[in-house]
Amino acid sequence: MANFKQKDNDTQLPRAVGLRRILRWFYAACALVLILDIVIHRHVMHPWENLLFFYCVFGFVACVILVVVAKWMRKPLMRSEEYYDND
Amino acid sequence: MIELPSFVIFFIGAVGALFLRGRILASWAITVPVISGLLLVLSDPTEQAVTMSVAGIELTIFQPDRLSLVFGYVFHIAAIFGGIFSWRMTNPISKATTLVYAGSALGAVFCRDLISLFLFWELMAFSSAYLVVCSGSTKAARAGVRYLTIQIISGLLLLAGAVLHYSQTGSIEFTHMGLSGTAALLIFIAFGIKCAFPLLHNWLTEAYPESTPDGTVFLSAFTTKVAVYALARGFAGTESLIYIGAIMTCFPIFYAVIENDLRRVLAYSMINQIGFMVCGIGIGTELAINGATAHAFNDVIFKGLLMMSMGAVLYRTGKMNGSDLGGLYKSMPKTAALCIVGAASISAFPLFSGFVSKSMVMSAALEEGYMIIWIALLFASAGVFHHAGIKIPFFAFFAHDSGIRVKEAPTSMLIAMGIAAFLCIGIGSFPQLLYSLLPYETNYSAYDTTHVLAQIQILLFSALAFVWLKLSGIYPPELRSVNIDVEWIYRKGLFTAYRTGAYIVQTLVSYGYTLLTRLAKRTFRGITRVTGRSSRLASERTVDLMIVSVVVSFAVFLVYHLLNL
Numbered sequence: 001m002a003n004f005k006q007k008d009n010d011t012q013l014p015r016a017v018g019l020r021r022i023l024r025w026f027y028a029a030c031a032l033v034l035i036l037d038i039v040i041h042r043h044v045m046h047p048w049e050n051l052l053f054f055y056c057v058f059g060f061v062a063c064v065i066l067v068v069v070a071k072w073m074r075k076p077l078m079r080s081e082e083y084y085d086n087d
Numbered sequence: 088m089i090e091l092p093s094f095v096i097f098f099i100g101a102v103g104a105l106f107l108r109g110r111i112l113a114s115w116a117i118t119v120p121v122i123s124g125l126l127l128v129l130s131d132p133t134e135q136a137v138t139m140s141v142a143g144i145e146l147t148i149f150q151p152d153r154l155s156l157v158f159g160y161v162f163h164i165a166a167i168f169g170g171i172f173s174w175r176m177t178n179p180i181s182k183a184t185t186l187v188y189a190g191s192a193l194g195a196v197f198c199r200d201l202i203s204l205f206l207f208w209e210l211m212a213f214s215s216a217y218l219v220v221c222s223g224s225t226k227a228a229r230a231g232v233r234y235l236t237i238q239i240i241s242g243l244l245l246l247a248g249a250v251l252h253y254s255q256t257g258s259i260e261f262t263h264m265g266l267s268g269t270a271a272l273l274i275f276i277a278f279g280i281k282c283a284f285p286l287l288h289n290w291l292t293e294a295y296p297e298s299t300p301d302g303t304v305f306l307s308a309f310t311t312k313v314a315v316y317a318l319a320r321g322f323a324g325t326e327s328l329i330y331i332g333a334i335m336t337c338f339p340i341f342y343a344v345i346e347n348d349l350r351r352v353l354a355y356s357m358i359n360q361i362g363f364m365v366c367g368i369g370i371g372t373e374l375a376i377n378g379a380t381a382h383a384f385n386d387v388i389f390k391g392l393l394m395m396s397m398g399a400v401l402y403r404t405g406k407m408n409g410s411d412l413g414g415l416y417k418s419m420p421k422t423a424a425l426c427i428v429g430a431a432s433i434s435a436f437p438l439f440s441g442f443v444s445k446s447m448v449m450s451a452a453l454e455e456g457y458m459i460i461w462i463a464l465l466f467a468s469a470g471v472f473h474h475a476g477i478k479i480p481f482f483a484f485f486a487h488d489s490g491i492r493v494k495e496a497p498t499s500m501l502i503a504m505g506i507a508a509f510l511c512i513g514i515g516s517f518p519q520l521l522y523s524l525l526p527y528e529t530n531y532s533a534y535d536t537t538h539v540l541a542q543i544q545i546l547l548f549s550a551l552a553f554v555w556l557k558l559s560g561i562y563p564p565e566l567r568s569v570n571i572d573v574e575w576i577y578r579k580g581l582f583t584a585y586r587t588g589a590y591i592v593q594t595l596v597s598y599g600y601t602l603l604t605r606l607a608k609r610t611f612r613g614i615t616r617v618t619g620r621s622s623r624l625a626s627e628r629t630v631d632l633m634i635v636s637v638v639v640s641f642a643v644f645l646v647y648h649l650l651n652l
Contacts, residue, residue: 023554030551033544042537045453046461055541059548062469067556070344071563077570078345084569084578 030056090130090137092149093159093197094207096123097166097190101183113174116182120166120189127151127159136199144259147199154380154526158196158316161384162189165308165391168506172395173301174499181221185305188214192309196316200259201249201274204317208245208281212238215310218302219294227297233577234294238310241280248273266325275322281314282365283358285334289574291358292342296350296407300398303350307357307394308387315364315383324371329452332366333460335359336467342572343474347408347565349483350397353390356433356475359467360386366464367448370455373527378447381521385440385514389432392507393479396426399496399504400483406491409478409565414488422496423484428508432515434476435468437542440511443518443533446542450531469549476546477553482565 037053048054100119107115136150151159166189176182188211195207212235220231251270253259264271276287283291295306322328339355339362346352360382367379399422400415401407416423428439435441445468452461495501514521522529556562616622623629 026547026550026554030547033540033547036540037544040536040540042540044537045450046458048462049541053544055544056548058465059469059545060552062466063473063549063552064556066340066466066470066473067344067552067562070341071561073341074345074563074568074570077572078566078568079571081567081569083571 093123094190094194097186101186104183117170124163150199151197155196157380161387168503169305172503176301184214184217195313201261205246209242222299230294230297237290241277244273245277264321278317292354295354300402304394319368328369332362333463335362340470370451375451377525381444385444388510389429392429395504399500403493409482412483413486416484418493425504425508426480430476432511434472437539439515446533472549
């Protein structure tokens, strides 16, 4: 698997666009929709929708599961780029 | 007004394109769909049918209705922005092929009998296969051949189903058939292949990313949407489609997260979006069919926009892997902005087009009581934002700075993307424009507080998950790699199976040969022992005895006879 390793510097989001400022606004927006969840009365069709913060928790958990499972899938599925070259 | 089938205009246009060069050719490829589109909008083609009699069979080659018109309109739009995007494609054969491809897609949705459908189906297969191979690389050529093989299999299944259907019912009319009998099943599988049903999907993810920047834009618009239309006409309300659709929405997103080639990420995400349509067709209520059709309409535009933005990146940088790109917003800010509009649309952000159509399918699933399906669709909605909404723009234009400095995309490409982006926002903001075109009358409103808030919550917290995973380093980095999918079966598996099978057969044959030889030797030895020279049967004494016994028995016989006289 050694040939898959590369310098991973893309955890560094672009500083030039003012990452911190953007993230601060982003967290504020998340907090706002959390508050709206309590304030706004919604007419629901699925019983789960009555749960507090259902969509927020669902969105977050779904994506974490998606990424963790996909990352795990790499172990059995990932091959080098030349894998099919002599087919 | 005389009804002129849209495909005729396109085919005439294609012949014309072969004789044109340069800018005239480029303008011609835009003019043809514009003229055909205007004719379609200005006339009322639902009034009468254009029929043709071939070998005693009446073919209905052009009879639009509300369902097919939605697809017809959006195919024109796609042909127009595709034509503008490929302004710099100067090869007359390629241009003509795009016109034939678009024309046959229009022919397929506007015809109303199975034989014409088959003919357009195959024409689409050949013209699109040309677009796959036209990038000229060996890899594309191989992918193109595999693509064509699978498309032809789909066509043959359709033909077999059509012939069987004709022999059973005496009719070749293409109308609602449902999943009853072998004929319908064959046709269903034929549609399923083009629709990229799970396990039959790999032709799409393999071939589309191999085409040229322009070719993929056309490819992404037509084939799969024709299949969606065909399913909606023939198999609306077939329950198995709900489950097939739900699987289609969920499984490709895992692949999309770990895929490095960004156009292949979009190909996986295309299967995910078709899943929503297939699911809606399976539910089969008016709201669901409207939702599926509207989503197909929107998908052609926003997927086209995303494919164009990636095409522009590929055109300028020559690279398409997430691991090689990054930081391009500095060089290509307009392309980046347009790509984000496409990303917001596919993620179904309120005010963008995906939102007004996807929510129809999800509401229909809830209304009909498919709770688990609804959960699956909700999961897929969160996932699509993750892999298409964030991943595509992030790894191409932001992420780490790859150091690539190029020019902004050419004006023609920006105009094409601009038109698509304008439509994404326009439809998202004024959904009634789209709703008025749908097959059934609808008073559906996507913009109520419940829907909007729920969607914003799910999207923001999906994004929050991305931020957390990225900052904590859990998010898998883009790596140069390929991921094994169903294609492994026919690219590696069958070969391995053949080799193993051949070995087993060879061993069995040689073992059987040895066994037979041994058996034969033993049998001959046995026979020799009884009849050979030194055997009892061949000894002299036995011969004497035999002669004596013959003579004696003859004498006894004579005596007996004598006595009887």
